Amino acid sequence: MADLDRVLVLAGGLSPEHEVSVHSGRSVAEALRRLGVEVQVTDVDSGLLNRLAADPPQVVFPVLHGSAGEDGAIREVLELVGVPYVGARPDSCRLAYTKPAAKALLAEKGVRVPRGATLPKSAFHDLGAPALLDRLADRLGLPLFVKPDRGGSAFGATPVASVSDLSAALVSCFAYSDSALVEEQVQGTELAIGVLDTGDGPVALPPVEIVPDGGVYDYAARYTAGRTEFFCPARLDESVAAAATEVALTAHRTLGLRDFSRTDIIVDADGEAIFLETNVAPGLTETSTFPMAAAAAGLDFAVVCRELAHQAYLRG
Template sequence: MADLDRVLVLAGGMSPEHEVSVRSGRRVAESLRRLGVEVQTADIDAALLDRLRTDPPQAVFPVLHGASGEDGATAEVLQLSGVPYVGAPPSSCRIAFAKPTAKALVAQHGVPVPRGVTLPKSAFHDLGAPALLERVVARLGLPLFVKPDQGGSAFGATPVDSVESLSAAMVSCFAYGDRAVIEERIEGTEIAVGVLDLGEGPFDLPPVEIVPDGGVYDYAARYTPGRTEFFSPARLPEETSRAAAEAALTAHRVLGLRDYSRTDLIVDGAGRVRFLEVNVAPGLTETSTFPLAVEAAELDFSRVCRDLAFNAFNRGRAD
């Protein structure tokens, strides 16, 4: 690792997940410095391209969540700048960031998914919201879950238990995007499975069971210490854990992801695992599930960050 001594951590961005990104970036930077790596931090702004040109780092570790961070834009910019970086290539980011597309591709490879529909805001305006929502409930039943087709950290995501609450959920969803994913809500155990590739191929990390105080894993439950109880490894039968691991590895491979990812799953009362969505730049804060999984795997988080940056550096040297 002696050759790796200068890494740029990108964090912040303009999405609603800005603060989470800053916290994730701070933790990655501190972890790399702990192992003697010189680290600089930066946001996505007008000075970035000049900085990459005049003082290119050996590798970039983007920790940007939401639009521009996970939709492939940052990866495209880094490729245009000729700078190696941690994370998936642009095309894979775009596919994974579009939740309905990722869901459809994963389902084609045998991973069960919740039934659902994806509708643009314009459809409710053109066809009439009450009539359209009535058709949705007739098709999918209740309860439901509504979320934007892009983005994370539960922004615009709402559980729905009645026809009356569905309309309000749609309004909340459209505040964060122009397309809504409406799915049947599976009652069960929510888990997150990380996938890591340190150079010898992707492998699954122990599943993390998520038990939020109040039952809903919203933004506050995700990032407020004490609001959610985590169990890692999850309290699941071995067979169910294997199915969850295979679902996460399938998503990682099918979507063409690289270095690391996190797949969100739900396990119903019968032990059946269903895919919800995948994250190409999972949160790395003190309350995020990916670092918890790294710890459960008895890996050192600092060394994992360094190895990911080093592998990106090596890719750059090989190009």
């Protein structure tokens, strides 16, 4: 590891997840510094390319959430300037970030996904919102869950108990994306399962069971200490936990990811694992599930960050 001594952490960005990214970036930087790695933390701005050209780091560690950070754009830029970076390549990011596409690929692999429909804002304007709302409820049943077709941190995501609530949920969703993913609301145990690959192939970390105090794992529940109870490993039968971790590994492989990821899953009353989405840049804050799962696996978060950075450095 002696040849890795200078890492640039990208954190911040212009997405609604800016603050989460800043906190994640701080966690990664502090972890690497504890191991003697020189770290610079910077945001994505008009001066980034000049800084990369004038004084290229050995490795870039992107911890950008939301658009640009997870849709592959910033990684395309890093590819263009030839700087090694931690995480998935641009094409894989695009697949994972577009939730309907990721669901379709996982369904082809035999993984169960929620029934749903993806509709752009224009469809409700052109075809008439009342008729579409009624048809969605008839087709998918109630309760429903509405979320942007892209994005994270539960921005614009709303559970819907009645048709009368559906319109407001869509308005909230369209504030973050031009298309809405409307799904059946699957009831069960909510899990976040990290996958880590430091060179010997992807390995699933212990599943984290999520129990938000208000019943909904929204932004406040995710990032406010004490608002959510976590159990790691999750309180599941061994066979159920194994099936759920296999879904996370299947998602990581199917989407062509590398280094690390986090997949969100619901285990229903019958013990079946249902894929929700996969995140290529999982939160790395003090309340995030990925560091929690790494600790439960007996891994030092700082060492994990250094190994990921070193692996990227060796990729060149």
